[in-house]
Each structure stands twice: as C-alpha cells, then as structure tokens.
Amino acid sequence: MVVERRIFVFASLLVVFFVSAVLWKASVRPIPRSSAAAPPPAPPPAESGAAPTVIGRDSASLRGTTAGGAVPAATTPVVRPPEAGGPSYIVLLARSEIRRRIRASGGITYLNEIVAASSDSVLHRWDSRVATPVRVAFASASVANFQPSFLDAVRAAFQRWQEAGVRVRFNMDADSTAAEVWVRWRIQFEGERSGQTDLQWDDEGHLLTGTITLATFDAKGQPLGADEIRVMALHEVGHLIGLDHSPNEGDIMYARPQVRDLSTRDISTALLLYDLAPGTLRVGN
C-alpha cells in the first residue's frame, strides 16, 4: 500500500512536471537581442503587436556581416529560471542538443556560420510541408526583358531543392488566391543585387509566407538570361526554405553566387535544418 501510494505520488509529480513544461514552452517568446557585433536588425513588421516577423534577404542586405565562428557555446548563459519567466529545463536541454548537432556538423554544413551570423539565433523553416506542399504563385510579368523561359528556370530551381531531399514540397500550380509564396519580377534593384526574398515567420520560427523578387536586368543594366535567372532563383529559394548566406564561395548560398548549382554543403545544410526543430537556440530566454 505504501509502495502504491508512493507510485501514485510520483506519477502525480510527473504529470505536474510535464504540464508545467508544456506551459513554459508555450510561454516562450523570442525577444530581439542586440549587440555591437550583430548585423542590423530586421525591418519592423508591417503590422504591429503580435504580427509575424518580416525580413528581407538578398545578396546585398547581409553584406558586411561576420560569417565566421561557431555557435556560441553554452558557457556563459544568462538564464532566467522558469519561475522568473525563463525557459524550462527541458526546453533548454532540447536547444542544447540542437546546438550540439549544429556544431558537430561543422565543415559538412554551414548552419553553424548561419546561426553565428544571425542576430536572433532562431532557426526558420517550413514545418510539415511534404504532405501539404507550400503553395507558390507567379505574379504576372509585364516588365522589360521578361521571357516565358524565366518561369521554367524558376520552377527548375524549386525542383532542384526538392530533389535534393529537403523535407519541404512546393505546389507551383497553386490557386493564386491561396498562395503562400509569390514569385515577382522587377526590372532592376538598386545596388548590386538581382534578387530578394522576404519572409514571415511566427514566434516559433515556422515560416508562414514568402516573396521572391527577381530582376530581369543586372546591376549594370545588362539583360539577364534564363540560366542566370535559374542560378539567382536557386539562391533565393535557398533563402525561402530558411537558409542564410554561406561564407564559402563554392556554395550557391554564398552572398554573391559564383557557382551554378547546389553544392554538397548547400544540400547537407538544408537537410540538417529540416532535421531540427525550428525556433530559438538561445541559452537564455
């Protein structure tokens, strides 16, 4: 009887513990953090309050950020205890495990560098979008030098990432009224870039919507061809699935792509990203 009572008490404590853990996890909200070494913060969301984060990614916007280094080790955390509103021990343990896996992938992937260069240490990706593909729509193109073959080039770029085994699928024949991702065209960007990707995500790092904008002329005013569009689209779709820039010029996610196809590191980085839980990796709250 005493043993049964002890088991009952123990089971009750377990239930209380897990309910608390779930509640704490639900209460975790990333808070923007700034430091002198961090890149400029993302532009503010279009809406106020609890609106999803909006950020533009392109070859120009992240230029100048330091991309080296490793994921900051969990040696000097400033952790608020759960009773003070900080994350639970289980949540911190999960983050620690993800950071360990990212560090262990050094050399094989550049996820380490992406996290180190990010201002918020948040992994962003589409979640559970194999069975229900992300709906992609193409805006009607009436800009100069647009060619129908550009659409095939962009489709090929989406297809390339899918065929690499990344656990996200795209429906490129989606009804435009239900689109989550738009592909748009413009004649030219200011500055050096030829493409831009804008993303929105929720507090947990789940990507919600995206817009890829591609130029039909390069920075020097030269008209772009279909294969150049395909290479640009490979890079921008990399952003769309949640990748940021690689410091290695052998990768398509190098800020100014020098290669014309995905590298092994590009693929390994995306595969690892989609093997991890999205969300913040901070050791504090």
Ligand SMILES: [Zn+2]
């Ligand atoms: Zn880029």
